[in-house]
Amino acid sequence: MTFVLMFLDCTHGFGVGFDGLQESRLLRPALKIVGVGNAEVGRETEAQRAGGLPKVTLVLVAQLGETPDLFPPPPQHTDTHGIGAQFPLRQPHSSVSSGDPASWWPYCLKRCSYCNFNKYIPRGLDEAAVRSCLAREAQTLIQLSRVQRISSVFFGGGTPSLASPLTIAAVLETISQCARLAADAEVTLEANPTSAGASRLAGFQAAGVNRLSVGIQSADNAELQLLGRDHTADEALRTLEEAKKLFPGRTSIDLIFGLPGQSVASWARGLEHLLQLCDDHVSLYQLTLERGTSLFKQVQQGTLPTPEHDVVAEMYEVSRQMLQDAGFRQYEVSNFARNGALSTHNLSYWQGGPDNGVSRPVSLPGAHGRFVPRGSGTSLREARIQTLEPDNWMREVLAWGHGTRKRVAQNPLDVLEEILALGLRTDVGITHQHWLQFAPSLSLWDAFGASEEVKELEDQGFLLLDHRGLRCSWTGLAVLDSLLPTLLNQLQQTWADRVSPT
Ligand SMILES: C[S@@+](CC[C@H](N)C(=O)[O-])C[C@H]1O[C@@H](n2cnc3c(N)ncnc32)[C@H](O)[C@@H]1O
Ligand code: SF4
Numbered sequence: 001m002t003f004v005l006m007f008l009d010c011t012h013g014f015g016v017g018f019d020g021l022q023e024s025r026l027l028r029p030a031l032k033i034v035g036v037g038n039a040e041v042g043r044e045t046e047a048q049r050a051g052g053l054p055k056v057t058l059v060l061v062a063q064l065g066e067t068p069d070l071f072p073p074p075p076q077h078t079d080t081h082g083i084g085a086q087f088p089l090r091q092p093h094s095s096v097s098s099g100d101p102a103s104w105w106p107y108c109l110k111r112c113s114y115c116n117f118n119k120y121i122p123r124g125l126d127e128a129a130v131r132s133c134l135a136r137e138a139q140t141l142i143q144l145s146r147v148q149r150i151s152s153v154f155f156g157g158g159t160p161s162l163a164s165p166l167t168i169a170a171v172l173e174t175i176s177q178c179a180r181l182a183a184d185a186e187v188t189l190e191a192n193p194t195s196a197g198a199s200r201l202a203g204f205q206a207a208g209v210n211r212l213s214v215g216i217q218s219a220d221n222a223e224l225q226l227l228g229r230d231h232t233a234d235e236a237l238r239t240l241e242e243a244k245k246l247f248p249g250r251t252s253i254d255l256i257f258g259l260p261g262q263s264v265a266s267w268a269r270g271l272e273h274l275l276q277l278c279d280d281h282v283s284l285y286q287l288t289l290e291r292g293t294s295l296f297k298q299v300q301q302g303t304l305p306t307p308e309h310d311v312v313a314e315m316y317e318v319s320r321q322m323l324q325d326a327g328f329r330q331y332e333v334s335n336f337a338r339n340g341a342l343s344t345h346n347l348s349y350w351q352g353g354p355d356n357g358v359s360r361p362v363s364l365p366g367a368h369g370r371f372v373p374r375g376s377g378t379s380l381r382e383a384r385i386q387t388l389e390p391d392n393w394m395r396e397v398l399a400w401g402h403g404t405r406k407r408v409a410q411n412p413l414d415v416l417e418e419i420l421a422l423g424l425r426t427d428v429g430i431t432h433q434h435w436l437q438f439a440p441s442l443s444l445w446d447a448f449g450a451s452e453e454v455k456e457l458e459d460q461g462f463l464l465l466d467h468r469g470l471r472c473s474w475t476g477l478a479v480l481d482s483l484l485p486t487l488l489n490q491l492q493q494t495w496a497d498r499v500s501p502t
Pocket of ligand 2: 108116119
């Protein structure tokens with residue numbers, strides 16, 4: 001089973017509109033794409049809007065009817081945030097007899113100027129209380145999903161490196177009491193340079209963390225200031241050095257490109273520098289100007305320039321090439337690894353989990369999950385969202401054992417659409433074998449083999465459908481968002497014609 005905790009990463013990589021697509025398709029599965037045309041979709045970024053970037057040509061029209069809440073929301077407050085509302089899609093975003101739980105720490109020391117994640121500045125935080133709720137919810141969700149074996153755990157945020165190692169140890173201890181935590185399980189923690197000194201990192205390691213994802217973001221002090229980060233480039237690089245000593249081969253760095261005023265040359269210079277210092281894993285995020293953030297406001301008011309589409313696209317291309325030259329494999333739209341340092345947790349997420357009953361129990365406020373509550377006698381997958389506000393979430397965990405605010409049942413087509421949209425983010429794509437686990441009566445050939453539009457994408461060099469399965473080419477991976485509407489539309493049509501004709 002896999003706990004997925006987070007968020008879908010709306011900024012995973014370059015391409016327009018994927019966040020919008022994810023929001024509408026993955027979190028509001030009851031919306032049906034009924035056509036493809038020249039329409040804007042979803043949460044188009046401000047940069048796209050202002051810069052005239054290509055629009056995803058996707059039309060979402062029919063609301064098919066969301067299933068009612070299966071879980072009555074706790075009585076003390078009303079549910080004002082249904083699935084899809086105000087949730088960071090970044091990341092992420094779990095499964096069944098084997099799984100990958102994720103746990104969030106929703107607190108940050110300060111708000112970065114670009115980030116609209118569900119996060120809070122801790123004031124009078126009772127960490128022991130949060131710890132016990134995290135452990136309790138993990139226990140409830142694992143029991144409910146009947147997960148037996150866990151192959152990865154992800155502590156994301158917010159800033160989980162602000163939590164004490166004791167908290168991380170307590171959650172891991174609970175997980176290992178509820179299911180078999182494999183001896184070689186990947187246990188990742190996201191760390192901010194400011195809260196990740198050598199002794200804290202050693203504490204996390206002693207607690208059971210064996211992989212670190214460090215939020216470096218940039219090696220340029222002016223850029224870090226623009227991003228509202230609370231660390232300098234030197235501090236970030238010192239954390240990287242310390243992390244590499246403790247987690248050699250298992251330290252990842254997060255970087256952001258496409259900042260207002262950033263040139264391709266300055267971005268490339270910074271990346272070149274970081275490639276000499278980094279370990280074996282790099283996550284590259286294209287900046288999304290998120291409504292409600294101070295960076296968004298500054299760009300909107302004209303105090304900062306809008307990042308230009310062509311410039312940002314070139315940054316992405318240059319980065320991919322530089323990473324390839326440095327020995328990295330682009331194994332996903334925005335993730336690069338060398339020496340086999342691919343993230344198990346991320347892969348299980350993009351590949352939709354190890355079996356049909358993909359469950360991603362998510363623990364922590366505001367987290368998103370995919371979950372099969374086998375413990376309550378069902379094998380149907382649900383999209384779940386945990387309550388956003390930590391105080392309410394804690395009250396609910398104390399009262400109910402969990403803070404699941406919203407559950408939406410996913411039908412087989414919803415699941416397939418996720419498999420398609422997420423699987424194509426990887427360089428391997430979707431193998432025939434994998435697809436058939438989810439669609440025994442509709443092969444990839446059935447779904448896409450006879451489509452003129454898909455054939456056109458193949459002829460244009462974006463897509464490959466062959467004996468291995470369906471995947472993007474190197475060129476296609478960079479523009480996946482613009483390929484997905486055609487593919488999703490095609491899937492829906494063949495599903496309607498061949499699997500559930502009305
Ligand atoms: C939510 S953060 C958690 C990690 C940690 N708190 C940090 O900031 O390094 C995960 C990643 O998402 C990135 N991120 C957040 N908002 C973003 C945005 N608007 N555009 C692109 N990346 C973003 C962060 O920079 C970070 O690397
Ligand atoms: S530290 Fe990370 S999660 Fe917190 S505001 Fe900054 S980017 Fe967002």
